[in-house]
Amino acid sequence: MSDFITSNAEGPIENFFNVYDLEPMAQKVIPKGAFGYIASGAGDTFTLRENIRSFDHKLIVPHVLMNVENPDTSIEFDGDKLTSPIMLAPVAAHKLAHVDGEVKSAQAVHDYNTIYTISSYSTVDLPPVTEALQGTPEWFQFYFSKDDGINRHIMDRVKEQGIKAIVLTTDATVGGNRETDARNGYVFPVGMPIVEDYLPNGAGKTMDFVYKSAKQKLSPRDVEFIASYSGLPVYVKGPQSADDVERSLDAGASGIWVTNHGGRQLDGGPAAFDSLQEVAKAVNKRVPIVFDSGVRRGQHVFKALASGADLVAIGRPVMYGLAAGGRTGVKQVFDKLTSELEMVMQLAGTQTIADVKNFELRDNPYDPGFGSYNPDALQLY
Numbered sequence: 001m002s003d004f005i006t007s008n009a010e011g012p013i014e015n016f017f018n019v020y021d022l023e024p025m026a027q028k029v030i031p032k033g034a035f036g037y038i039a040s041g042a043g044d045t046f047t048l049r050e051n052i053r054s055f056d057h058k059l060i061v062p063h064v065l066m067n068v069e070n071p072d073t074s075i076e077f078d079g080d081k082l083t084s085p086i087m088l089a090p091v092a093a094h095k096l097a098h099v100d101g102e103v104k105s106a107q108a109v110h111d112y113n114t115i116y117t118i119s120s121y122s123t124v125d126l127p128p129v130t131e132a133l134q135g136t137p138e139w140f141q142f143y144f145s146k147d148d149g150i151n152r153h154i155m156d157r158v159k160e161q162g163i164k165a166i167v168l169t170t171d172a173t174v175g176g177n178r179e180t181d182a183r184n185g186y187v188f189p190v191g192m193p194i195v196e197d198y199l200p201n202g203a204g205k206t207m208d209f210v211y212k213s214a215k216q217k218l219s220p221r222d223v224e225f226i227a228s229y230s231g232l233p234v235y236v237k238g239p240q241s242a243d244d245v246e247r248s249l250d251a252g253a254s255g256i257w258v259t260n261h262g263g264r265q266l267d268g269g270p271a272a273f274d275s276l277q278e279v280a281k282a283v284n285k286r287v288p289i290v291f292d293s294g295v296r297r298g299q300h301v302f303k304a305l306a307s308g309a310d311l312v313a314i315g316r317p318v319m320y321g322l323a324a325g326g327r328t329g330v331k332q333v334f335d336k337l338t339s340e341l342e343m344v345m346q347l348a349g350t351q352t353i354a355d356v357k358n359f360e361l362r363d364n365p366y367d368p369g370f371g372s373y374n375p376d377a378l379q380l381y
Contacts, residue, residue: 004031004034004095004096004189004190004203005031005099006029006030006031006034006095006096006097006098006099006323007026007029007030007097007098007099007322007323007324007326008098008099008100008326009029009098009323009324009325009326009329010104010325010326010327010328011325011326011328011329012325012328012329012332013025013321013324013325013328013329013332016324016332016336018296018297018336018340019296019297019317019320019333019336019337020296022317022320022321022324022329022333023039023316023320025320025323025324026038026097026319026320026323026324027039029323029324030096030097030323032184033181033184033185033186033187033189034096034097034186034189036180036181036183036184036186037096037178037180037181037184037186037207038096038097038316038319039180039316040178040179040180040181040264041176041178041262041263041264041267042176042177042178042179042263042264042265042266042267043176043177043179043267043268044267044268045263045267046263046267046268047260047263047266047267047268047269047270047271048262048263048264048267049263050263050270050271050294051260051262051263051271051272051273051293051294052294052296053271054271054272054273054274054294055273055294055297055299055300055303056364057273057274057363057364058303058306058307058361058362058363058364059361059362059363059364060299060302060303060306060344060347060348060359060361060362061348061361061362062347062348062349063348063349063350064349065349066349066350066351067351068345068346068349068350068351069346069351070342071342071345071346071350071351071352072351072352072353073085073338073341073342073345073353074353075353077115077288077310077311078137078164078165078233080115080137081113082113082114082115082137083112083113083114083334083338084114084301084334084337084338084341084353085301085305085309085310085311085312085353086114086301086311086312086313086314086334086337086338086341087114087115087116087117087290087311087312087313087314088105088109088114088115088116088117088313088314088315088318089117089259089292089313089314089315089318090117090118090119090120090139090141090167090169090237090315091119091315091316091318091319092119092120092121092122092123092192093119093121093122093123093188093190093192094122094123094124094319094322095123095124095190096123096189096190096319097319097320097322097323098322098323098326100326101122101123101124102118102122102123102124102128102129102132103124103128103129103132104132104322104326104327104330105318105322105327105330106118106129106130106132106133106136107132107133107327108321108322108327108328108329108330108331108334109133109136109330109334110132110133110134110135110136111327111331112331112334112335113136114136114137114334115136115137115138115139115311116129116133116136116137116138116139117138117139117140117141117167117313118138118139118140118141118163118194119141120140120141120142120143120154120192120194120195120214121143121192121194121195121210122192122193122194123190123191123192123193124193125193125194126140126157126158126161126163126194127161130161130162130163137164138161138162138163138164139163139164139165139166139167139235140158140163140165140166140167141166141167141169141237142154142166142167142168142169142226143169143172143195143211143214144168144214144215144218144222144226145195145197145198145213145214145215146198146214146215147198148225150197150198151225151226151229152229153197154194154195154197155226155229155230157194158230158232159230159231159232163232164232164233165232165233165234165235165254165255166226166230166232166233166234166235167234167235167237167257168218168222168223168226168234168235168236168237169237169238170218170236170237170238170239171237171238171259171260171261171265171266172211172214172238172261172265173211173214173215173216173217173218174208174211174212174216175207175208175210175211175212175265176261176264176265176266176267177267178207178264181206181207186206186207187204187205187206188203188204188205188206188207188210189203189204190203191203192210195213198213198214199213220247220248220250220251221251223236223248223251223252223253224251224252227251227252227253227254228252233254233255234252234253234254234255235253235254235255235256235257235288235290236248236251236253236255236256236257237257237259237290238257238259238261239256239257239258239279240258240260240269240270240272240275240278240279241275241278241279241282242278242279242281242282244279245279245282245283246282249283249286249287253287254287254288255287255288255289255290256279256283256287256288256289256290257289257290257291257292257313258272258275258276258279258289258290258291258292258293258309259272259291259292259293259313260272260275260293261293262292262293262294262315262316263293263294271293271294272291272292272293272294273291273293273294273300273303273304273307276289276291276304276307276308276309277307277308279308280307280308280309281308283308288310288311289308289309289310289311290309290310290311290312290313291304291309291311291312291313292312292313292314292315295312295313295314295317295337296317297337297340298337298338298339298340298341298342298343298344299340299341299344300312301337301340301341302341302344302345302348302356302359303361305353305356305357305359306356306357306359306360306361307361308357310357314333314334314337317333317337318330318333320333321333
């Protein structure tokens with residue numbers, strides 16, 4: 001471990017009115033290079049910006065006289081009763097945002113009661129994170145190694161921890177064009193203990209080195225191998241088209257995770273929300289769908305669910321809440337999005353998440369632009 005120093009905050013975040021408020025707060029306490037790595041996207045950040053703007057492509061028409069009161073956000077998923085369909089996406093290196101890293105975020109996910117997805121590039125090893133979750137459901141995001149011996153070793157450890165599913169990331173076979181990192185001369189300041197077998201001395205490496213240490217030539221056989229060896233459900237993370245869906249399901253995927261890596265990979269690609277609609281049509285309810293990228297509002301969650309998602313994952317907002325308030329701050333992020341979702345459900349006339357999933361969105365003929373997101377408000381360089 002390096003002598004990297006970041007936030008050690010713990011306690012309620014004040015003046016927190018929406019998730020957008022957290023980003024500038026986090027920027028004040030996270031070192032410049034680390035904040036740039038977390039907040040920035042690839043290339044011109046077109047796709048990063050479109051991820052948020054794309055939710056304006058659809059409208060939620062209010063419904064009245066629907067006999068709705070105190071909407072219920074809870075769901076049952078894979079035998080677990082969750083507070084809401086909002087879960088934690090796999091985000092690398094929580095210690096960039098807080099000295100206690102993934103332990104604090106795991107404690108908050110336990111407090112909220114949803115699914116925690118630990119990244120292969122976690123800065124805390126598997127056992128402390130699982131312990132912090134205290135039985136809350138945990139999934140493992142897999143950056144597949146070129147060495148199947150290492151892959152078996154990691155999967156053995158995952159099974160020992162009682163982790164319930166494996167999420168194979170397929171859209172990061174090479175790092176995106178992260179110009180903010182290049183401008184900052186950013187090198188990774190902390191180690192990644194889960195993958196130390198094939199990423200020795202992780203601290204001090206560039207993220208391009210990190211990505212290239214994983215397997216680039218992924219194929220359906222890798223999905224088959226993970227499912228067969230682990231015996232766990234495999235979610236393929238990355239499909240944004242119908243043909244990718246069929247290739248994944250034919251290989252034995254138990255679920256599809258729609259994402260564009262938060263706009264961090266292929267700049268100029270479609271917004272994840274727009275891809276979700278195509279993927280959901282192709283999946284046709286054969287397997288569960290998880291969605292992430294650009295979620296900042298309760299209405300974003302609502303629209304994703306109404307467009308075919310079964311679970312909606314958040315990433316950057318958790319990192320910002322972690323930096324600003326530690327365990328308490330992360331819990332506040334989940335609570336804020338849930339309270340917004342409850343309000344939207346009430347005004348839309350939906351009592352349950354099942355009602356939301358059956359809700360018909362309307363195409364927006366106006367497409368009003370970038371909404372409240374202002375990419376120029378942050379000084380990433």
